[in-house]
Structures are given as C-alpha cells and as structure tokens.
C-alpha cells in the first residue's frame with residue numbers, strides 16, 4: 001500500500017508552506033520523504049494604523065495546500081500546524097475572530113515591557129517564565145491591546161492554535177508556543193495565574209494547554225476532502241519543530257560536549273536543548289530565553305536578528321529602484337575584506353520594518369566602525385555581524401548552562417547561505433553541520449508520525465537528562 005503521509009503546515013514570517021512527509025522503509029529503518037506541495041507568500045497588510053497578518057490569505061493558502069496534499073498523497077494520516085511565535089487573534093465565544101492578528105513588528109508594543117515591569121518585577125517574571133525580554137512578547141502585546149476588544153474577547157488563540165481550532169473545532173493552547181507568551185510557568189509547564197493576574201489580564205483568555213504529540217481532533221465535515229483527517233499537536237512554535245529536526249545526537253561523535261544549533265530563517269535562534277530551564281539572574285541579564293520544547297525539553301537560546309536584516313536591506317534597495325539579487329549581493333560581499341564593519345546586529349533599532357541600510361550606517365558610526373557604503377560592504381557587515389552574534393550566543397548559552405559545545409548545527413532556509421555557514425564555523429571555531437533546510441516541517445512530521453504510531457512509540461526527542469545544566 002501507500003506509505004503513511006503527514007501534511008506539515010509551516011508558516012513563516014515571509015512565506016507559508018504545506019509539506020508532505022511520507023514514512024517509507026522497513027520498521028526500525030524508516031526514512032521520511034519530504035515533498036513541498038504548496039508555498040504561498042505571507043505579506044503583512046495595513047489595518048488602520050496597525051501592521052497585521054493577512055489571515056484570510058493565510059487560511060486560503062493553508063486549505064488549498066492541504067487539498068493539494070490530499071489529492072496527491074491522500075488519505076492523509078495527519079495534519080500538524082506550526083508557525084512563528086507570539087502573535088494571536090482574539091475570538092468571541094462562537095470562535096469568530098474579532099480583529100486580525102497584529103504583526104509582532106508593529107510599534108504598538110513600545111514601552112509595554114516597562115509597563116509590565118511596573119506590574120510584576122522583571123526578576124520575578126524571569127524566575128517564573130524564563131523568557132527573554134522582547135518588546136513583542138504576547139503579554140506585552142496584550143498590554144497594548146484595545147480595552148473594548150479585550151473585554152469582548154472570549155479566548156486568545158496563537159496562530160497555529162487558531163488554525164487548529166478552525167480545522168477541528170477544538171480550542172487548545174499548544175505548550176511550545178504558549179511558552180512565548182510570557183504567561184507560562186517554565187518549570188511546571190502550566191499557565192502562571194500569578195503573572196496573568198499580576199499583569200491584569202483576564203484568565204478566561206487562556207485555553208487549556210496541550211502538549212505536542214496528542215490528537216487535537218479530526219477535521220470537521222465542512223472541510224470537504226479533508227474531513228475526518230486527524231490533526232495532531234506538534235511543536236507549534238516553528239522553532240520547537242525545527243529543533244526536533246536537528247540531529248543533536250551527532251554531536252557526540254565530535255567530542256564529549258553537546259551540540260548547539262542555529263535555526264536560521266527570518267530570525268536566527270541560537271542555543272541549546274536542555275532538560276531543565278536556566279532561571280538565574282545571570283541568564284536574565286544575558287537575555288537568554290527558556291522556551292518549552294517537545295518531550296519536556298527546554299530550548300535555551302538567544303534571538304539573533306537573523307536574515308531579516310539582509311532581506312529588509314534588499315527590500316529597501318528595491319524600493320529605491322535598485323533591485324539586487326541575493327546571489328549578486330553575496331558575491332559582492334566576497335570581494336570586501338572580512339570584518340570590515342562589525343555592528344551589534346541585535347540592536348533593537350533593527351527590529352521594525354523600514355530603511356535598513358540607514359540604520360546600519362547609524363550603528364557603524366556609533367561603534368566607530370567604517371560606514372558600509374557599497375552593496376558588498378553592507379552585506380559583508382551583515383554577515384560578519386551575524387556570525388559574531390552566533391559566536392557570542394553559543395558561548396554565553398554554554399557558559400550559563402554549564403556545558404561544553406563541540407559542534408554547531410544550522411537548520412532552516414539559512415543553510416542555503418553557504419557564506420554564512422562558513423563564517424559561523426570560523427567565528428565559533430567549531431565544526432558546522434548544515435541541514436535540513438526544511439527543519440520545522442521535518443520536526444512537525446516526525447512528531448505527528450510518532451503520535452500516530454507510525455514511528456516506533458518508544459522514540460523520544462532526545463535524552464534530555466544528559467543535557468541537564470550542571471548545578
């Protein structure tokens with residue numbers, strides 16, 4: 001018969017994909033074949049004075065992609081949904097969306113982290129959630145939310161939970177993504193009533209939590225060819241699914257240490273997989289985050305500004321009439337001396353959309369570095385500064401977790417940028433293993449296939465206990 005096939009819906013900040021993973025081969029020696037059946041742009045739109053996600057377009061891309069998946073590989077053994085973190089829709093008690101999800105790069109969160117601090121001290125919030133300080137954290141977005149809307153809202157649904165609810169009618173909060181809200185207790189993996197109350201947020205907004213690897217429900221009859229297909233919970237935070245796909249065990253062959261990863265896309269998420277969160281003050285000061293992973297693991301990592309800086313630079317140039325292809329930009333950078341200009345790529349000024357080269361110039365000036373002028377110089381500056389940030393993040397995470405890192409895995413679209421992979425090896429002084437490129441989709445499929453009993457039931461994410469921080 002046909003091999004069991006699972007559809008992974010993987011939504012990134014610039015595009016969405018439906019990828020089918022089929023489990024082929026003998027039991028015990030299975031292989032997953034991935035086929036991309038649909039890819040659609042994810043372009044934020046203006047809604048009043050807000051930058052929001054185009055939910056109807058995303059939904060359309062998802063259902064068409066799933067229909068295509070069913071036509072080519074059906075009947076599907078399952079569907080799983082992952083997306084970027086933190087953003088949500090507020091829904092009423094009939095499930096209707098009250099307003100489009102606001103983009104995490106919208107400036108409405110300005111000052112909200114400070115407001116949250118005034119309600120619950122940052123030390124306390126970190127001790128409970130282990131979450132990095134970022135303007136866009138869900139809790140901070142909620143503090144900027146329209147009061148009437150909040151009052152009218154019955155539930156808050158993060159993007160993958162919203163799609164899961166539309167497909168199945170089941171309303172849950174998948175825990176890996178829930179951990180990016182700033183409202184989850186990192187040790188107990190439950191909502192923190194203390195923080196929800198302390199920040200003045202209505203408890204009713206938060207759905208019951210669910211771990212990855214459960215059956216959320218079956219697709220409702222109204223969805224035609226997909227009706228009845230099981231929907232499995234996966235690491236619905238794309239980074240959680242990407243980390244599932246990192247061959248972390250391969251680190252053992254490179255020495256006694258552990259493997260670090262760079263999940264490289266719009267953002268570069270740089271860090272370790274641990275068995276326990278690191279909730280110390282030193283960790284808070286380093287702004288490392290502890291996010292909930294699959295199988296009770298912890299993603300201990302830093303958000304590095306990522307390829308966003310490069311794509312927004314290319315977009316700025318194109319908007320000015322100077323279209324530069326990525327390949328040409330990278331080629332130009334190769335002609336410029338290494339580390340000509342190093343800036344702090346994680347500077348908060350680089351977060352919003354807008355003129356990126358101008359901001360890079362400002363940062364270079366402020367740092368007393370040569371201002372990058374040509375295409376090659378600007379791209380050189382971005383790549384070198386990214387690699388430097390990877391080094392800093394790998395080292396800091398290792399030090400604070402009390403482990404030695406002996407290999408770095410790069411997964412996600414960034415693996416196609418071989419310049420960046422080589423620079424990462426040079427900067428960290430460690431071997432770099434690149435791939436898979438579709439990490440989130442692969443991790444999504446792996447968790448579904450295990451939940452469905454298609455991959456051996458005793459397969460676990462990793463031996464998390466061996467990655468416990470030294471105490």
Ligand code: LRH
Pocket residue numbers: 012013083084085086104237238239265266267269303
């Ligand atoms: C990457 C990502 C990252 C979050 C950010 C908002 O896509 O999910 O892990 O911090 O988007």
